[in-house]
Amino acid sequence: MEKIRNLSLRRSFLLYLVAAMILSFAVSVALRAGAENFQFYLYRKNISDEQYARAMDDIGYEENLARWGSLHGVSLSDMERFLAESCDFVITWSGLLVPVCGCAAAIFIFYRKKIHPPLEEMERSLEAVSRGEWDTAIQYRNEDELGQLCAKFESMRLQLKDNNRRLWGMVEEEKALRAAIAHDIRSPLAVLRGYQEMLLEFVPQERIEKDKIMEILRTGMEQIDRLNQFVDTMRELSRLEERKVVCQSVSMEKLVRRASETGRMLSQQAGKRFRITR
Numbered sequence: 001m002e003k004i005r006n007l008s009l010r011r012s013f014l015l016y017l018v019a020a021m022i023l024s025f026a027v028s029v030a031l032r033a034g035a036e037n038f039q040f041y042l043y044r045k046n047i048s049d050e051q052y053a054r055a056m057d058d059i060g061y062e063e064n065l066a067r068w069g070s071l072h073g074v075s076l077s078d079m080e081r082f083l084a085e086s087c088d089f090v091i092t093w094s095g096l097l098v099p100v101c102g103c104a105a106a107i108f109i110f111y112r113k114k115i116h117p118p119l120e121e122m123e124r125s126l127e128a129v130s131r132g133e134w135d136t137a138i139q140y141r142n143e144d145e146l147g148q149l150c151a152k153f154e155s156m157r158l159q160l161k162d163n164n165r166r167l168w169g170m171v172e173e174e175k176a177l178r179a180a181i182a183h184d185i186r187s188p189l190a191v192l193r194g195y196q197e198m199l200l201e202f203v204p205q206e207r208i209e210k211d212k213i214m215e216i217l218r219t220g221m222e223q224i225d226r227l228n229q230f231v232d233t234m235r236e237l238s239r240l241e242e243r244k245v246v247c248q249s250v251s252m253e254k255l256v257r258r259a260s261e262t263g264r265m266l267s268q269q270a271g272k273r274f275r276i277t278r
Helices: 009-044 049-059 062-071 078-130 145-202 210-237 252-270
Strands: none
Touching: 009 078, 078 145, 145 210, 145 252, 210 252
């Protein structure tokens, strides 16, 4: 049964047609025999034994009794005549009409069994994918041509599902990275604002030394450089392309000094204490 189910479409179609022709031949033979027997019954009950004996002498076979009766004007009722003519139609045309109907039935059954199910499965899966439902699998498991097509379509669906998952993962990572950069931008801005407020407050009163002013300006330039780096990074992140990580060496003393200056300014604004320990 499994081998028959997995036959190719061409062989399956031929198998359906052969089965339909064999069955149609058997049905047409049975219909013809039944019609002949019924005709014989209709004419036999309307003739006497003497007429029947004479008919057998003339025709020799009981199957020809209906023809003999119609030629010799055997009296039949209207209903019996209609039934006899119907039997004539069956005897004449059953050998043609039954095979035609059988082939049509075979084609219909072939479509319903071999063509419609995989097409319906693919249509159902396509509609689900169009709605964003990636978990609707194709259930057709035959190994014919359409079964192989369904298997390839299922493989494509799984690949699209994986690509969609990766794409959304990249989007989420992109959002998280942008949020982190936006958060980091606030730190140099806060430092610059603090230094500007300090300069605005102490420079007019000449309460700050020149060396301190130069230190503040250098620190401000470093914070501006950080902002420029953030802007360049965000510009790169706006394109979904391959990104290169640029590494550079920084001395520990310089790193500690930058962190100390930034932390001191932020802690002053927040009203907290800041200290770096080694």
